[in-house]
Structures are given as C-alpha cells and as structure tokens.
Amino acid sequence: MSWASIEWTRWLFNFAFFYPIVMAFFWMTGGIYYYLRRERKAPKPDAPPAMPESPFISILVPCFNEEAHIAATITALSAQAYPDFEIIAVDDGSTDRTPELLDALVADHPRLRVVHLAQNQGKANALRIGTLAATSDYLVCVDSDATLDPHAARWMVGHLIDGPRVGAVTGNPRIRNRTTLMGRMQIGEFSAIIGLIKRAQRTYGRLFTLSGVICAFRRTALHDVGYWSDRMVTEDIDISWRLQMAGWDIRYEPNALCWILMPETLRGLWSQRLRWACGGVEVLLSHGRSVLGWKKRRMWGVLLEYLLSLAWAYVMLTIIVLWLVGLFVQLPPVWHVDTILPRWHGVVLAFVCMLQFATSLLIERRYEARMARHFYWVIWYPIAFWMLGMFTAVVAFPRTLLRRRRRAVWISPDRGATA
Structure with missing residues (x-):
C-alpha cells in the first residue's frame, strides 16, 4: 500500500477522534460568550422586562390524537402572563377523542378557538390553516403535548417587537418525563448539547433549526418565504433555513421555557431521531447549493457544521465495519482496527x-x-446517543435520496412515561 493511502487512512482516524473534541470547544466557547453577554445579567425567566407595547398575539396549537395531553396544554396556554392573546387549536383529523375534548375546552377557556380538519394533512398544513385563522401578525406555535411556561410567550414576542428583521424566535425546551435512564440522559442532551449548540450558533451567525415544539414567528416573514412546506419530514428545519436565506434573523431565547415529553423506548427514540436526521438531509439536498452564494455566506458555518457531522458518522461507521471484518478476515496492517473500546x-x-x-x-x-x-446521568450520553446519532445519520442519507416526495403526515410518537 502506498504512502498516500496510509496517510489518508490516518487522516480518517484522526478526524473521527478530533472532530468531536474541536466541536465541543467550539460550542463551549460560543455558549460561554452568549451567556456572559446575554444571560448573566438578564432578568429571571419569571420576571421578564417590561415591553413598550403588548400587541395582540395568536398562539397556534396543531393537534393530532392528543386526548391524553391536550387539556393540560390548553390550560397552560390560557395561563400565559400576557395581556391580550388568542389560542387557535387545529385538530388535524384526529381519530381519538381530541376533537370532542377541544370543543368541551372552549367553555372553560374563552380565548380558545378550534378548527377541525377532515383528515390528517400533516403539521405543516395544520400550521398554515392556523395562520389563516389567526388575527395577529405575531404567531406563537406550540406542540399539543407541551406545557408552556407562563412567561414564555412574552419572552419570545419581545424579540419580534424589538427587531423588525427578526422573523422567528425559538424557545428553550425542557424534558418533562424523567422516570427512566433514557429520559434523564435527555435532560443533559437538551441542556449540554442542544441548548449549548443554539447559544454557540447564535453567537457565530445562524441557527441550524428552530425547536418546532416552541417557537414564534412574524407573519410577514412567513408570507415572504411561502409558509411551511408539507413535503418536508421536519418542517421546522426547512422553515429555519428558508427564513435565514431570505435575510430574516432567527433568535434563541433561553428564558422561554417549555416542558416537553420525549421518547423513553429505543424504538420510539430511533423513530424520532431518524426523522430528525432525514429532515437534515432533506434541507441539505433542497437548499445546500443555494446557500453557497455570497449573499448567503452567513449560512456557510451552519452548512459546514452539518456536512462535517455527516462525514463523521460515515467515518465512524467505516471504523466499526473494519473492526468487525478484522475479526474474521486478515486485513492489511493499515486497515486493521484492534478494538473499538476506549483507550x-x-x-x-x-x-x-x-x-x-x-x-x-x-x-x-x-x-x-x-x-x-x-450530571451523573449524562455520562452515559456519548455511549448511547452518539451511536444512535451516527446510525440514524448513516441510514437517513440513502433513505432520503430514495424517498418519493409526498405530503408528510403525522404519526403519533412515543412520548415516554408521564409520571
């Protein structure tokens, strides 16, 4: 084997090792800077600063088969510490008792209006219908199984009022179900990984994605980019890229807290993370080339970060495959992997x-x-979730390439234990 091939192999192994280390310091540096500049002296989440005005806002809640959670979600939304708002729940063709429960909730929550759709058309379509029914230019979108903090809407709408080029704001999801190891590990994931990444991306330029479970939009910005696409597996990633490519700013507001349910079974977690991975690949294929234009250069960092993470997944898969093959076949020394156990x-x-x-x-x-x-529970995160992320990324790329574009409808996810 030539010297060049040996060096190339060495580069692959070095990339697999150094990439997560470099990115960790990249995220920590950006996150610390964001904290020192924007959070350290900021008011507490339950004491937001006064706004010069409090415009009427619309809170949109797309629903599909949410009989177990919809009452708690609507109750929390009705308790928002905001002077003037409406709640629009869009029932997307639910087959359980969600329609009846929503109609019954109207009597106890006078701000609530309900829109019923005849059949499941997907979250993106439900959000578009909710936008048509809304009477405000400021839209707060909340998943129907989430519990919104009383001050969350105020924190997000404040950004839309302060910045005329702010097209969207994403909040700070917090894990609600914490009864299992998998649930507790995700507490660390959403704070140490997702929260820190959003802080760093906000510091360095652009966000990869809004958190679809809790976000706010300016209606004129949505109209400018054609609203949500019902052909994308993850409408939140797609709308994030299209808004930023059109020149709109997206902000992260960690004080806008939202308590969410996450999968606590391997099957449910795999399904969720595979959908996220497919959504990232879809956005890459749909918008990756157009991002390369000089006018969209602020998106280059987000694109590069995603491409490197995808490359890392395939490099790690190569190392694992070489190790497995080496157990049964004598490989050349340069390709031989002694063990994948940590040294x-x-x-x-x-x-x-x-x-x-x-x-x-x-x-x-x-x-x-x-x-x-x-802190104790997150030490298991690299073993479980890095491997999960690697395999979903590897599967998502060919799956997305081969998938026929069709309307993305809802399938009720695993939401774990609620105790």
Whole structure:
C-alpha cells in the first residue's frame, strides 16, 4: 500500500477522534460568550422586562390524537402572563377523542378557538390553516403535548417587537418525563448539547433549526418565504433555513421555557431521531447549493457544521465495519482496527465531554436550580446517543435520496412515561 493511502487512512482516524473534541470547544466557547453577554445579567425567566407595547398575539396549537395531553396544554396556554392573546387549536383529523375534548375546552377557556380538519394533512398544513385563522401578525406555535411556561410567550414576542428583521424566535425546551435512564440522559442532551449548540450558533451567525415544539414567528416573514412546506419530514428545519436565506434573523431565547415529553423506548427514540436526521438531509439536498452564494455566506458555518457531522458518522461507521471484518478476515496492517473500546483517546473524549456537560449545566442553573444532580446521568450520553446519532445519520442519507416526495403526515410518537 502506498504512502498516500496510509496517510489518508490516518487522516480518517484522526478526524473521527478530533472532530468531536474541536466541536465541543467550539460550542463551549460560543455558549460561554452568549451567556456572559446575554444571560448573566438578564432578568429571571419569571420576571421578564417590561415591553413598550403588548400587541395582540395568536398562539397556534396543531393537534393530532392528543386526548391524553391536550387539556393540560390548553390550560397552560390560557395561563400565559400576557395581556391580550388568542389560542387557535387545529385538530388535524384526529381519530381519538381530541376533537370532542377541544370543543368541551372552549367553555372553560374563552380565548380558545378550534378548527377541525377532515383528515390528517400533516403539521405543516395544520400550521398554515392556523395562520389563516389567526388575527395577529405575531404567531406563537406550540406542540399539543407541551406545557408552556407562563412567561414564555412574552419572552419570545419581545424579540419580534424589538427587531423588525427578526422573523422567528425559538424557545428553550425542557424534558418533562424523567422516570427512566433514557429520559434523564435527555435532560443533559437538551441542556449540554442542544441548548449549548443554539447559544454557540447564535453567537457565530445562524441557527441550524428552530425547536418546532416552541417557537414564534412574524407573519410577514412567513408570507415572504411561502409558509411551511408539507413535503418536508421536519418542517421546522426547512422553515429555519428558508427564513435565514431570505435575510430574516432567527433568535434563541433561553428564558422561554417549555416542558416537553420525549421518547423513553429505543424504538420510539430511533423513530424520532431518524426523522430528525432525514429532515437534515432533506434541507441539505433542497437548499445546500443555494446557500453557497455570497449573499448567503452567513449560512456557510451552519452548512459546514452539518456536512462535517455527516462525514463523521460515515467515518465512524467505516471504523466499526473494519473492526468487525478484522475479526474474521486478515486485513492489511493499515486497515486493521484492534478494538473499538476506549483507550487513551477515549479518556480524552470522555474528559472533554464531561467538561462540555459541566459548562452547560452551570449555565442552565438559572433555569433549574438543581441541575447538578443530573450530571451523573449524562455520562452515559456519548455511549448511547452518539451511536444512535451516527446510525440514524448513516441510514437517513440513502433513505432520503430514495424517498418519493409526498405530503408528510403525522404519526403519533412515543412520548415516554408521564409520571
């Protein structure tokens, strides 16, 4: 084997090792800067600053088969500490008792209006219908199984009022179901990974995606880009890219808290993460080339980060495959992988991972006083969720390439235990 091929192989192994380390410090640096500049001296989540005006807002709740959670969601929305708003629930052809429950809730929640659709057309279509029914230029979108903090709408709408080029604001999802190891690991994921990444991306330029479970939009910005696409698996990633490519700003508001349910079974988690991965690939295929234009250069960092993460997944898969093949076939020394168990490089990765978790948990203490008690559970995150992310990314790319474009309808997800 030539020297060039040996060096190329070495580069692959070095990339698999150094990429997560470099990105961890990249996220930590951006997250710390964001915290020091925007969060450290900011008011607490339950004491938002006064606004010069409080315009009427519309809260949109797309629903599909949510009989177990819709009452709690509507009750929390009705308790928003905001002076003037309406709630529009769009029942997207539910086959359970959701339509009847929504109609009954109108009597107890006078701000609530209900729109019934004859059949399941997908979340994107439900949001478009809700926008047509709304009477405000400011739209707060909440998933029908989420519990919104009383001050969340105020925090997000404040950005839309302050910045005329702000097209959307994403909130801070918090894990509600914490009865299993998988649920507790996701507490660390949403704070140490997702929250820190959003802070860093906001510091460096653009966000990869809004959190579809809790976000706010300016109606004129949505109209400018043609609203949500019902042909995309993840409408939140797609609308995030299209808004930013059109020159609209997207902001992250960590004080806008929203309590959500997440899968706690391997099957449910795999289905959710595969859908997320497919959504990322769809956006790459749909918008990747147009992002390369000079006028859209602020999106280059987001595109590069995603491409590198996708490359890392395939490099890791290559290493695992080489190790498995080497158990049965004698490979050339340059391709031989002795073991995939951690050695000194595993210790370094673990240390950097713990440093990242510690950094984020310190930042997140202002939103949950006892975040440190979750530190033990997140040490299992790299083993479980890195592998899950790698395999879903590897599967998502060919699956998305081969998938026929059709309307993306809802399938009720696994939401774990609620106790």
